Amino acid sequence: MATIEECRAALEKLSDSMGRAEGDVRSAAALDRSVSCHITDLDVTFAGRMSDGRIHVRETLQGPPPQRAEIRLAMSGDDLVALVDGELNFARAWGAGRVKLEAGLMDLFRLRKLL
Template sequence: MASVDECRQALQELGARLSANVAEAREKLKLDRTLACRISDLDTAFHGRLLDGQLVELADGDDPNAKIAITTTSDDLVALVRGELNAGQAIATRRISVKANPFDLLKLRSLL
């Protein structure tokens, strides 16, 4: 099981990767939505904002009113960010749950 710090670091790495490819990410994911990432096996969460293809304002704690909510285990989050877990397959097999409105899901799919 990955630690809370490893999960935080994985999300920061994801944010850095999106920032490094901001033009491409902005083109694929042009929206402004609050985001919650809930880690089920650690009973913890992180929240932030997806803003024009970037992950910003990342902080500890849940946002129960987030427009996009992702729930997964610590190991699956780390594997997903490292590219060791295919997001589409993880969603299909319910290793990752994503709750968002249908239009946002279509936009998020472009990043998978």
């Protein structure tokens, strides 16, 4: 089972990748939205903001997110690490219910370019 530190590192790695993106992926990463990532097996939520093409984690909270972020992810720590490392396909994991992504319709259309 992935630790809180490994999950935080995975989010940082994802943020770094988004910051280096170009073209359509760069424009999709340029959203300015509140974001939360609930790690279900650890019952921890990383909350922050997606802006300037990066994810800025501002808080690590026990339990599910207390406020509804504009972009919400939920998954196990192992799945987060595997997704970021390229070992798990997002579309398959989402289709199988291993990863949950909630956002407004227009944000979902833009975010699909990141996936």
